Amino acid sequence: xxxxxxxxxxxxxxxxxxxxxxxxxxxxxxxxxxxxxxxxxxxxxxxxxxxxxxxxxxxxxxxxxxxxxxxxxxxxxxxxxxxxxxxxxxxxxxxxxxxxxxxxxxxxxxxxxxxxxxxxxxxxxxxxxxxxxxxxxxxxxxxxxxxxxxxxxxxxxxxxxxxxxxxxxxxxxxxxxxxxxxxxxxxxxxxxxxxxxxxxxxxxxxxxxxxxxxxxxxxxxxxxxxxxxxxxxxxxxxxxxxxxxxxxxxxxxxxxxxxxxxxxxxxxxxxxxxxxxxxxxxxxxxxxxxxxxxxxxxxxxxxxxxxxxxxxxxxxxxxxxxxxxxxxxxxxxxxxxxxxxxxxxxxxxxxxxxxxxxxxxxxxxxxxxxxxxxxxxxxxxxxxxxxxxxxxxxxxxxxxxxxxxxxxxxxxxxxxxxxxxxxxxxxxxxxxxxxxxxxxxxxxxxxxxxxxxxxxxxxxxxxxxxxxxxxxxxxxxxxxxxxxxxxxx
Amino acid sequence: xxxxxxxxxxxxxxxxxxxxxxxxxxxxxxxxxxxxxxxxxxxxxxxxxxxxxxxxxxxxxxxxxxxxxxxxxxxxxxxxxxxxxxxxxxxxxxxxxxxxxxxxxxxxxxxxxxxxxxxxxxxxxxxxxxxxxxxxxxxxxxxxxxxxxxxxxxxxxxxxxxxxxxxxxxxxxxxxxxxxxxxxxxxxxxxxxxxxxxxxxxxxxxxxxxxxxxxxxxxxxxxxxxxxxxxxxxxxxxxxxxxxxxxxxxxxxxxxxxxxxxxxxxxxxxxxxxxxxxxxxxxxxxxxxxxxxxxxxxxxxxxxxxxxxxxxxxxxxxxxxxxxxxxxxxxxxxxxxxxxxxxxxxxxxxxxxxxxxxxxxxxxxxxxxxxxxxxxxxxxxxxxxxxxxxxxxxxxxxxxxxxxxxxxxxxxxxxxxxxxxxxxxxxxxxxxxxxxxxxxxxxxxxxxxxxxxxxxxxxxxxxxxxxxxxxxxxxxxxxxxxxxxxxxx
Numbered sequence: 001x002x003x004x005x006x007x008x009x010x011x012x013x014x015x016x017x018x019x020x021x022x023x024x025x026x027x028x029x030x031x032x033x034x035x036x037x038x039x040x041x042x043x044x045x046x047x048x049x050x051x052x053x054x055x056x057x058x059x060x061x062x063x064x065x066x067x068x069x070x071x072x073x074x075x076x077x078x079x080x081x082x083x084x085x086x087x088x089x090x091x092x093x094x095x096x097x098x099x100x101x102x103x104x105x106x107x108x109x110x111x112x113x114x115x116x117x118x119x120x121x122x123x124x125x126x127x128x129x130x131x132x133x134x135x136x137x138x139x140x141x142x143x144x145x146x147x148x149x150x151x152x153x154x155x156x157x158x159x160x161x162x163x164x165x166x167x168x169x170x171x172x173x174x175x176x177x178x179x180x181x182x183x184x185x186x187x188x189x190x191x192x193x194x195x196x197x198x199x200x201x202x203x204x205x206x207x208x209x210x211x212x213x214x215x216x217x218x219x220x221x222x223x224x225x226x227x228x229x230x231x232x233x234x235x236x237x238x239x240x241x242x243x244x245x246x247x248x249x250x251x252x253x254x255x256x257x258x259x260x261x262x263x264x265x266x267x268x269x270x271x272x273x274x275x276x277x278x279x280x281x282x283x284x285x286x287x288x289x290x291x292x293x294x295x296x297x298x299x300x301x302x303x304x305x306x307x308x309x310x311x312x313x314x315x316x317x318x319x320x321x322x323x324x325x326x327x328x329x330x331x332x333x334x335x336x337x338x339x340x341x342x343x344x345x346x347x348x349x350x351x352x353x354x355x356x357x358x359x360x361x362x363x364x365x366x367x368x369x370x371x372x373x374x375x376x377x378x379x380x381x382x383x384x385x386x387x388x389x390x391x392x393x394x395x396x397x398x399x400x401x402x403x404x405x406x407x408x409x410x411x412x413x414x415x416x417x418x419x420x421x422x423x424x425x426x427x428x429x430x431x432x433x434x435x436x437x438x439x440x441x442x443x444x445x446x447x448x449x450x451x452x453x454x455x456x457x458x459x460x461x462x463x464x465x466x467x468x469x470x471x472x473x474x475x476x477x478x479x480x481x482x483x484x485x486x487x488x489x
Numbered sequence: 490x491x492x493x494x495x496x497x498x499x500x501x502x503x504x505x506x507x508x509x510x511x512x513x514x515x516x517x518x519x520x521x522x523x524x525x526x527x528x529x530x531x532x533x534x535x536x537x538x539x540x541x542x543x544x545x546x547x548x549x550x551x552x553x554x555x556x557x558x559x560x561x562x563x564x565x566x567x568x569x570x571x572x573x574x575x576x577x578x579x580x581x582x583x584x585x586x587x588x589x590x591x592x593x594x595x596x597x598x599x600x601x602x603x604x605x606x607x608x609x610x611x612x613x614x615x616x617x618x619x620x621x622x623x624x625x626x627x628x629x630x631x632x633x634x635x636x637x638x639x640x641x642x643x644x645x646x647x648x649x650x651x652x653x654x655x656x657x658x659x660x661x662x663x664x665x666x667x668x669x670x671x672x673x674x675x676x677x678x679x680x681x682x683x684x685x686x687x688x689x690x691x692x693x694x695x696x697x698x699x700x701x702x703x704x705x706x707x708x709x710x711x712x713x714x715x716x717x718x719x720x721x722x723x724x725x726x727x728x729x730x731x732x733x734x735x736x737x738x739x740x741x742x743x744x745x746x747x748x749x750x751x752x753x754x755x756x757x758x759x760x761x762x763x764x765x766x767x768x769x770x771x772x773x774x775x776x777x778x779x780x781x782x783x784x785x786x787x788x789x790x791x792x793x794x795x796x797x798x799x800x801x802x803x804x805x806x807x808x809x810x811x812x813x814x815x816x817x818x819x820x821x822x823x824x825x826x827x828x829x830x831x832x833x834x835x836x837x838x839x840x841x842x843x844x845x846x847x848x849x850x851x852x853x854x855x856x857x858x859x860x861x862x863x864x865x866x867x868x869x870x871x872x873x874x875x876x877x878x879x880x881x882x883x884x885x886x887x888x889x890x891x892x893x894x895x896x897x898x899x900x901x902x903x904x905x906x907x908x909x910x911x912x913x914x915x916x917x918x919x920x921x922x923x924x925x926x927x928x929x930x931x932x933x934x935x936x937x938x939x940x941x942x943x944x945x946x947x948x949x950x951x952x953x954x955x956x957x958x959x960x961x962x963x964x965x966x967x968x969x970x971x972x973x974x975x976x977x978x
Contacts, residue, residue, distance in 0.1 A: 013535045013538065016531050016532040016534070016535035016536075017532070017535050017536065017539070019528070019532050020509065020513065020532050020535075020536060023513065023516065023532075024509065024512065027512065027516065031520070031707065032722065033703070033704055033705050033706055033707055033721075033722060033724075034704060035702070035704040035705035035721050035722075036705060036721045036722035037721075038721065039508070039720050039721040039722055039759065039760070040722065042505050042760065043505040043506070043508050043509050043512075045505070046502045046505035046506050046509075047505075047506060047509060049502065050506070050539055213524070214522070215522055215523060215524040216522050216524035216525060217522055218520065218522055231528050232522070232524050232525045232526075232527065232528040233521065233522060233524075233525035233528055233529065235522075270528065271528070271531065
């Protein structure tokens, strides 16, 4: 076997084992008996040890040094493998092991702190996590910027300076839009009681309309919706609030977007280094365009209005227009995961600036709460009323996910670009959506983006799909256009 | 770390990974999307490679050579590890890999052959599987008997000569009992329509009454009922036939017996080499005593009769005695898994003699069908009418499970001994069971047997629990007494 073939065979087995780890994560959050928690931790740790040993196996390094790619896909595989190997080889085993050990403890501390609104009890854990991840970033960066090094894990090839520049251009326009909307009349919300079974039935229908392949996936309930797995086993979860059906329906569409990307990758790439989504930002572009640009459009919500009347009888809003306004209602709120399309990106920008400062040692964890609250008031126009509505709301920092947040906003930006290109290519897009038919859109996304997996780096993936290089323009125009019309600004 | 500590740490991680493999098996048979089959095979193969490498790791051999046990439990752990290591080290990697490759293909061939009643199409696969497993048995036996070597995988320390001697003593008494019963009047069966939900509700109640810990397990539906996992994550499955509620109820109790053993092992042994059931035979003793000696007793079926009336309304049988007779009905039949307590062991003896002859080259696969049918007529008194009722009925041989069948009968023999000892120790056993309360019995089993896991070898485990060495006497007395009374022989 050639060095290339050896590297690919090794990577394929590693990927198969990584899929198993993902499946265990699914199991843990859906069906696992609660008494199995401690045992499962030990099982997962054993599997993570195997994965870590394979990913830092010196033989893999030798093969990658000598490997010659036979074609474009092979070159992309080597690009992905070399990046991951170089990264993993730079992290001292002691540090990787300490991070693995501290993470569940820090997460527990965060959960307790959030429950008790007690920032002080979480600060030592946060400081420890910042120190360890900074150290990891420094080891990877090798003299470069540690925050950029961490970002590479989630969004390779997009440095934080580029992100900061984009965000700085976006912020004033989003703040202005947010101010104008909150100054206008707020449309009525949808109210009522919506039984779980009917919500799940409708969300399954919507998943089917958006192309989710149930023969290679399934939908279950979980506390936090997520998508898990690649290739032929891509499972999603959703949740139900009986007084808020949009929670279930749009969580489902969001996860269907992630799952469609994984299910849509060319099967020739299965279990290879390019057999899955190329980055978190590109992944989020799929979940966001399914959920927002398509799922929350005037056309598709018109169909949802009718489908909901069938399932639930008469609704508290009288017609399709009022329903569309209810789906896209913008109000004050503190929680990122519940934010509307307009305010969501402001949440991300706040976190991005703060976490970059933390990792770069420009902000101390002890000053984080004040920095958060000051910034929140400036961007959102109202003050944080408690820690669980402020710095304690997200799990990310407690588990060391520094550098992850910007990928959410990047996903929105990419979704804006993809939607612009898609509209130009599909003249009757809205007519289809108005009948609940998303096939033209999902086929376009599959052909232009999903099937290519990680063949091209993230920005190239979007550029290839859109026919133009991505920037924040299309997203801002979309938001200003949509919400300007809705709120008659 | 000492050699002992190194060996134990290594084994603990291997066991954690083996638990993951078990969990994937559960997933595959309960919740996995059907389109994921091929991908899952590759994932499982990757994990099996990891497990095989660990189980034959030369470092483990060195540690085991040098290890000194600190106490009785440690000595038992070393006993189990050394036996497994010596076995695995003797099997050539080429042979292990060829067996892994051929097994799913042979199983597919068996499924098709059974469906088409086509023995000829399965014979080449059967011959291949016999050859490979014989070769494996010879490699392990190192000049000794290859069938005994294979049996060791499932029932260490009990050679096939001992089994043959016991079976030869049992056969005439069981054949005589079977003839007498089939010559007597057959009691009416329970008939009716029994909705799935109610069957599952009642089977869950029975599982609770028999001590199944739902905080460390769960019950799902599957085509073939099974129990899976050890320690704090022991899941069982059941199945439902709407015209035969005993299928669901007693499959559940059977699996609860297996699960209770795994859940009952001393938690100090968790993930250690003695942290699970010691052998298939001892495991089967637990499933059988829960299902038969306890679950199908006159006392407990009296409670089931009342519980079924609550769930399903009036039944087709008028009273507890008629219900007890319906539960324990003995009729002609071809299928092992559907056999009653009397005829079940005759099925096993037939398979044991034939498979031992196959492995020992005393019987050729081409003569197997005739040998099966001749023997069946002699032992059961009626002729096999088609291959799927004869040599094609069981999956075992197609997946190479030679040496496994005798553990089923051994389990029945052990259950007979345990029940005899239990009755002597618990004077009011029947009074408890008559109210649906199995706690006295399950507590006795947990204390005497389950909590010890694999601390002692199989026969010692039973001897320790019973206070006497096991033989077939108690089982035969129990069967002759129970069915003699039921059928007024």
